Amino acid sequence: MENQDHILIFRTNITALCKNCEMHKTLQSHTGIQQWNIDHEDVDCVLRIVSDSLSPQNIITIINRYGFDCSELE
Amino acid sequence: MRTRNADKEKLVIEKAIELIVQDGFQGFSMNKLAKSCGVSVATLYIYYEDKDDLIRKIGTEIGRNFFATTLKDFSPDMSFAEGLKKQWENRAAFAIKYPNEVACFEIIRHSPHGEQTLNDALVGFKDQMGQFFNNAVKNNELIPLPIEVFWSVAYGPLYSLLRFHSEGKSMGGKPFKFTDAMMDETFQLVIKALKP
Numbered sequence: 001m002e003n004q005d006h007i008l009i010f011r012t013n014i015t016a017l018c019k020n021c022e023m024h025k026t027l028q029s030h031t032g033i034q035q036w037n038i039d040h041e042d043v044d045c046v047l048r049i050v051s052d053s054l055s056p057q058n059i060i061t062i063i064n065r066y067g068f069d070c071s072e073l074e
Numbered sequence: 075m076r077t078r079n080a081d082k083e084k085l086v087i088e089k090a091i092e093l094i095v096q097d098g099f100q101g102f103s104m105n106k107l108a109k110s111c112g113v114s115v116a117t118l119y120i121y122y123e124d125k126d127d128l129i130r131k132i133g134t135e136i137g138r139n140f141f142a143t144t145l146k147d148f149s150p151d152m153s154f155a156e157g158l159k160k161q162w163e164n165r166a167a168f169a170i171k172y173p174n175e176v177a178c179f180e181i182i183r184h185s186p187h188g189e190q191t192l193n194d195a196l197v198g199f200k201d202q203m204g205q206f207f208n209n210a211v212k213n214n215e216l217i218p219l220p221i222e223v224f225w226s227v228a229y230g231p232l233y234s235l236l237r238f239h240s241e242g243k244s245m246g247g248k249p250f251k252f253t254d255a256m257m258d259e260t261f262q263l264v265i266k267a268l269k270p
Contacts, residue, residue, distance in 0.1 A: 009119045037124060039104070039119075042103065073119070
């Protein structure tokens with residue numbers, strides 16, 4: 001079972017993501033991210049991150065760098 | 075610390091089943107589910123990775139409950155008639171007590187999630203039923219049949235009656251209610267057909 005204190009949930013505008021694009025590679029290879037996925041079917045394109053070291057702001061910074069919106073989902 | 079609230083999780087599963095039965099997969103969304111449960115969307119994503127993950131987990135949960143109910147007081151060592159009767163009673167009890175769960179499980183089974191969901195839920199169940207079937211053939215209580223033919227004759231009649239019951243009517247809209255007497259009558263005919 002995942003530790004729920006380490007799950008971060010964001011609203012984004014990432015409607016589609018290819019495996020070869022830079023953001024995918026960054027999230028995939030980031031040592032601070034244990035697991036991640038985006039629910040493309042959802043209106044909020046919810047990004048779910050499992051990380052025991054990164055803060056929500058760290059994630060938002062990474063996503064914004066690639067030109068996507070990202071805000072924490074309360 | 076964020077704690078997993080068992081009551082809340084139960085409510086989420088219950089509401090998700092209701093919504094899937096009511097609107098199908100297409101009309102079902104995490105947003106609608108969150109609203110109907112009075113929880114935030116983020117809470118749902120704490121429990122489930124995404125919509126597909128939620129649907130698979132709910133399917134597996136219903137399947138496990140169904141198969142556990144089916145095996146209640148059942149043993150593969152029972153005589154064929156006794157064991158099959160127990161299966162009928164258990165399956166009928168589940169279908170009548172949890173009509174929404176049954177409807178939802180059917181929707182999930184016939185979706186792309188079906189195979190995985192069923193495999194996850196079936197663990198242990200398959201072995202017991204296989205053993206029961208083999209014992210019955212070995213003890214000369216059952217005609218050896220392809221499994222599909224066996225299943226159709228052994229359970230088809232029960233599920234037909236249960237479908238009439240869940241619709242509340244049979245042919246031509248005639249009002250219908252499933253009764254124990256009717257189950258017994260049908261069961262005797264099934265046993266007669268399957269006996270060598």
